[in-house]
Amino acid sequence: MPPFESNRVKADCDLLAPDGSEIRLLHSLSGMSVVHCALPAGAVSIPVRHRTVEEVWFFLAGEGQVWRKQGEREQVLDARPGLSVTIPLGTSFQFRNTGDVPLEFLIATAPPWPGEDEAVALEVESRLTKPRNPQR
Numbered sequence: 852m853p854p855f856e857s858n859r860v861k862a863d864c865d866l867l868a869p870d871g872s873e874i875r876l877l878h879s880l881s882g883m884s885v886v887h888c889a890l891p892a893g894a895v896s897i898p899v900r901h902r903t904v905e906e907v908w909f910f911l912a913g914e915g916q917v918w919r920k921q922g923e924r925e926q927v928l929d930a931r932p933g934l935s936v937t938i939p940l941g942t943s944f945q946f947r948n949t950g951d952v953p954l955e956f957l958i959a960t961a962p963p964w965p966g967e968d969e970a971v972a973l974e975v976e977s978r979l980t981k982p983r984n985p986q987r
Contacts, residue, residue: 853880860887869970870896877957884963890915890954895947898973904960906938906957913954918945918978927979930954962978 856878864873871894875887888908890896898918908917915930920943928936928945938944948954 852868854951864889868896869972870899872896872917873985874948880964882963883959883961885960886958888958890946890948892948892951892953895977895979896945898943898945898975898978900941900943900970900973901938902971903940903965904962904969905962906936907959908938908956909935909959910954910956913952914950915946915948915950916979919943920978925978930956943973943975945976945978949977958961 858877860877861875865876866874868888871890873889874892875889877883877885877887885915890913892913906958909930910930912932913930916927917930917936918927919936919938921939921941928934930936946954
C-alpha cells in the first residue's frame with residue numbers, strides 16, 4: 852500500500868511546464884497526479900495539446916482567460932477563483948493572466964503526468980487575441 856502523504860505548495864516552482872507555466876508538484880498516485888500551477892501577471896502560455904492525459908483545473912487566485920478547442924468547437928472563457936474547467940484528451944488549449952497577481956490553479960491529471968514529451972506545442976498564433984466568448 853502507498854504511504855499517506857501531506858504536502859504544502861512551495862514558494863519556488865519545481866519546473867516549468869511545456870506551455871511556460873510554473874508547476875509545483877503536490878501528489879501522484881497510480882491513477883492520477885495533482886500539481887499547483889501559476890502563471891505570472893501579464894503572461895500568456897504557449898498553445899498546447901496533450902498526447903495521453905486529461906485534466907481538471909480549479910482556479911484559486913488571480914484572473915485570466917482559458918482557450919479550448921476540440922475539432923470545430925472553440926471557447927474562450929474568463930477564469931477566476933472558484934471556476935473549474937476540463938481539458939479532455941485531444942483538446943488544444945492556452946491560458947493567460949489578465950490580472951495583477953499570479954493566476955493560480957490546481958491541476959488533477961489522469962493518468963499521472965508521464966513526462967515532458969506529453970504536451971505538444973501547437974503551431975498556431977495566440978488564440979487569446981481573438982474576441983472573447985464570455986461563457987462561464
